[in-house]
Amino acid sequence: MGCCLVVGILAASPRLILFGMWLFTDYLTRAGIAFVWGLIGFIFAPCTTIAYSIAENSFGGLQGWGTVIFALGIILDIFIYYSGRRGQRERHST
Numbered sequence: 001m002g003c004c005l006v007v008g009i010l011a012a013s014p015r016l017i018l019f020g021m022w023l024f025t026d027y028l029t030r031a032g033i034a035f036v037w038g039l040i041g042f043i044f045a046p047c048t049t050i051a052y053s054i055a056e057n058s059f060g061g062l063q064g065w066g067t068v069i070f071a072l073g074i075i076l077d078i079f080i081y082y083s084g085r086r087g088q089r090e091r092h093s094t
Contacts, residue, residue, distance in 0.1 A: 031052060033053060037049075045073075045077045047077045048070070048074050050073060054069050055070045
């Protein structure tokens with residue numbers, strides 16, 4: 001049960017952060033993320049969307065450390081989805 005709670009918090013946190021960034025700052029707009037792409041990022045890849053906006057605003061785009069930050073966002077999204085799928089399979093197999 002504790003594992004499900006951790007996965008749930010991990011899955012919800014990036015979306016809450018992304019929503020806060022959209023609501024209270026212009027960080028996503030300055031990164032050139034249109035509303036539609038932001039919405040798609042919110043639903044499917046929130047960590048990647050956050051990482052892209054950080055790379056664009058703080059590191060000058062997808063070059064050097066910006067690429068590293070962006071890659072970490074992709075890896076984190078994959079990890080969150082994989083953890084959720086694995087937990088779902090374990091619940092159905094027992």
